[in-house]
Amino acid sequence: MTIAPEAPHATHRRREFTDNDGHPVGYGRMLRKEDPRFVRGQGKYVDDVVLPGMLHLAILRSPVAHARILSIDTSAAEAHPKVKAVVTGADLAKQGLAWMPTLSNDVQAVLVTDKVRFQGQEVAFVVAEDRYSARDALELIDVEYDVLPAVADVRNALAPDAPVIRDDLDGKKDNHCFDWETGDEAATAKVFDEAQVKVTQDMVYPRVHPAPMETCGCVADFERVAGKLTLWCTSQAPHAHRTLYALVAGIPEHKIRVISPDIGGGFGNKVPIYPGYVCSVVASIVTGKPVKWMEDRAENLISTGFARDYVMRGEIAATKDGRIQAIRTNVLADHGAFNGTAAPVKYPAGFFGVFTGSYDLDAAYCKMTAVYTNKAPGGVAYACSFRITEAVYLVERLVDCLAYELKMDPAELRRKNFIRPEQFPYTTQTGWVYDSGEYERTLDKAMELADYAGLRREQAQRREHGELMGIGMSFFTEAVGAGPRKDMDILGLGMADGCELRVHPTGKAVVRLSVQSQGQGHETTFAQIVAEELGIPPEDIDVVHGDTDNTPFGLGTYGSRSTPVSGAAAALVARKVRDKARIIASGMLECSIADLEWEKGSFHVTGDPTQSVTIQDIAMRAHGAGDLPEGLEAQICYNPENLTYPFGCYICVVDVDPGTAVVKVRKFVAVDDCGTQINPMIIEGQVQGGCAEGVGMALMQMIAFDEDGNCLSASFMDYLIPTALEVPHWINGSTVTPSPHHPIGAKGVGESATVGSPPAVVNAVIDALAPFGIRHADMPLTPSRVWDAMQGHPTPSF
Incomplete structure (x- = not known):
């Protein structure tokens, strides 16, 4: 019996990818190397x-x-x-x-x-x-x-008669967990005192759950x-x-x-x-x-890590012509019965300090109070970089509230207040240093893909017939790639990542990572990074992760750390191997190192391309007899000098049924700038998945409790997650603004969509309800909540 060899999988195909301006970006679309085992049911969980x-x-x-x-x-x-x-x-x-x-x-x-x-x-x-x-x-x-007695509402947790939850802690007489503040309180108060326009809005970001496929x-x-x-x-x-x-x-x-x-x-x-x-x-x-x-699904929903659960009061100060001057907020954070927040020790409130968003402000101040309640521990980094999702939601809702107050178009209000390209690196009023950005270009791209002007004309026509159509926008700047270790650690473990690379004598390579994939395509992405640096085909590079005996030490995957930290480590370790290969090549070609030129996959003598050796030739020689350096391998621990700051503009179009208050997401445009793109196909997939999560959070997801602390969302019958019926066909776009300090300019994108999509959806629903005089309603915007808001303003003004 003869068994024919299996045909090469389509992962071997590559083609160039261009952005919406026709410029080449990324290392090329390549089907994921890990997918064959998954689609054949051969994954191992x-x-x-x-x-x-x-x-x-x-x-x-x-x-x-x-x-x-x-x-x-x-x-x-x-x-x-x-x-x-x-x-x-x-x-x-x-x-x-x-x-x-x-x-x-x-x-x-x-x-x-x-x-x-x-x-x-x-x-x-x-x-x-x-x-x-x-x-x-x-x-x-x-x-x-x-x-x-139980405390289930964070707003009641600090009441004098509230039962003390953490009486295991010495001297604990209340439910206070910690206080945190950032910005300049006095300077911000002065700006508000003198401001021409001030808007205040209370809002709640409800408790939500990651609800992974596997518990x-x-x-x-x-x-x-x-x-x-x-x-x-x-x-x-x-x-x-x-x-x-x-x-x-x-x-x-x-x-x-x-x-x-x-x-x-x-x-x-x-x-x-x-x-x-x-x-x-x-x-x-x-x-x-x-x-x-x-665990079963009910256990996962009731007892494992939650996210969000913030009660926020936001204030924004501006001039009459729409220049935003300051933002101020007071936050009450529900951390459950134990503080399990996954955040660097130096930042107990996570990265909420980026609540200033993408705007050039004169002042900003935030005060946060965290409390214990009779709920499972909260604070996991659910598809966001340590509370950035809540921060972006706050500022983007405030900007829309200000636009409503000033009767300005929300897009133009944002454009007027963007940090300008020449201001980067930009230090915010809360001390974060944004690395690079061309915000207006990304805004223009999103408006073009959405046909924003056409949508506004359509909306005006529909309102003449009493139809509720809403257009919502959000613009976000995210802080990802947790590090450097001098500022960021968890339990004393610094946020730096190791990477090891070995090229075998036959030219095949193994790269070992300290980050762990949960579906992001690491086995493809990191192979492409090393392939780009060494010229070895991606299919000849094996990526090892998820085993402490066979991988270097690192802090793992969350907060979009993979490409910003381990991606940088992979590029740098490949360059170390390439430097070693250069020495071996000089001996093979009998020339000085300075006389060698690198073209992807080979070295040749300057001025004579015929005198060349490939990386595969070098790998074999590195393991052979002679006095050249032995082996072709290297290792590195990458300690980033700063976070990276991807950004994006999302535009959502919804229709609200005036008879049932059901919200239908009709159109969604997501334009992301994550710096240098490795595999645009994987990026699009992550953005689309994140946008689906954002639609779920905005319209249906909430872990609810009764007054006795009983969880009311212990199954997917009660905790609703979006399906193909609730989400539209996504329209993806991109701009590319590389990070200046990252070895390949990549910024990360895995969580961007869950940061940017909820405010875009909520802003769209509130825009649809503008004829009712409604300025805000809290998530999730279920039909009952939208209906209640409409009944509070029964006579719309179309």
Whole structure:
């Protein structure tokens, strides 16, 4: 029997890509290298891991949001014939494992020892021979709760009579978590005192959930003889997780291996360390067997990391002709029962300091107060760079409110106040240094693609017939690529990333990264970066990630760190290899290094292209006999000198049904500038996915609670996510403004769309409702909320 070789996959095809002005950008469109295994159903996720003798873990979760534990009786569960262990918080406390650090230097209970602080909190766990027996045994555990009053609304958390949630903290007598401020309060107050026009708007960014395709889980395997722990884990930051497991469990870090295989979406949800991970480690140590824990959808929605949940008062000051002078805001941030915010220690409120947006201001000031509530810990970087989504939403809603007040076109108001290209690098009034930007060019591109003038004419005609059509715009500047390490760390771990590259004798290469893909196409993007630097075909470059034993140390993927940090590391390590190859080539060609010229993939003697050697020739010689440098490999740790600042302009068109208040997104234009583009096809895909998330957040998504702290959004029947029916055909565009300090000029784009799309959608809906005199309504703009807003102004003025 003869088996024909499989035909080369279409990933080998490349073609040049041009932007909307016809200029070549990027390294060329190339189909993703990782897709063949996914489309064939051959991806490997944590739940696919099956080990000999593996046991299964299930977690008993509290049905109430706030209660003291009076007693726990586990005897019936322990008697179950398939149960191997039942562990409570008291059991962990005896081993010093009852509490673990969070990413914000707070502590969180692994299992409850004193009292429950949110619905769904971990109370005990069962280890059994199979998943079903473990789940069944949870019903046999008898817990007596003394239910306490709960605080579910952040606006009530600091009331004098509010029950204290974190009484585990010494001397804690209220629910205050921290205060943070940025900008110049006095200078901003002076500008407001003298301003001709002032607009104030209260707004809420509701609690939302990343809702990844794959929920969180892990398989822990502790080898007692070797004292080695291997953990297959749904982690966006394997190396950071390894360090924390060493701190919590006391296992030497070099004896811990964390493997993150294929991850079915992360969006920030898989950055934190959850108690379930620690419970699995403990269970494997106790039983001497591998133990798997996989949460179900309800557990994921109720107990894992949330985002947003900000109550904001924004103020904007301007002249009568529309020059914005200052922005001021006061923010109340709900951090849940434990502060699990994934943000650099120096910035407890994350990067909210970019609330000044893309505008040249005279002054700005923000005060934030974070509080504890009886909810699951919040603050994950859900598809945003540490609270930038909320910051952009605030400023873009304020700008539209100002446009409404001044009766100016929102696009022209933005144009009038942009930071100009010659002002870059631009230091904002809150101290952030924007690297580069040509904002007006991007605005013009978006308006052209949307036919903005034509839309406004159409809107005027439709309003004559009583139709509710809205046009919304947002313009955002994002801060991504967390680093440099001198300013940014999590639990003392600096935000720098390593990269290793080895070219084998036959010219094939392996690049090892410290970032972890959750679907962004890392195996393609990083291969293209190295290919561009060395001239090795991308299909000959293997990208390794997600295994702490086989990759260099780094802080993982979130906050759009991949290309701005590890992409830079990949380019620089390839250049180090190229420099080494130059030395070998000079020996092969018997000329000085200075006499060599590089053309992608080969060196030749200056003035004589016929005297040349390819990178493949050099790789073979580097591993051969002789006195030339041995091997063709290098490693680097890249510590960025600054963040990168991608930006974009989004225009959304909606229709609101006056009879049902249903909002239909008819058209959406997204023009992004992420600096140098690696693979435009992957960029477009990420932007389209992010825009879908933004439509969901703006129109339907909210994790809701009743006054007793019961979560009302524990399934996809209650927590709605957008489908193909709710989103339009996206219109993508781009401009290219490279970052001056990044080795290849790339800025990152993975989270831009979730930053820019929610305010664009909300601005469009409010614009549609302008005849009713409505200036603001809070997300999600469900039909009931839109209907209520319309009923408050029953006589529209068309």
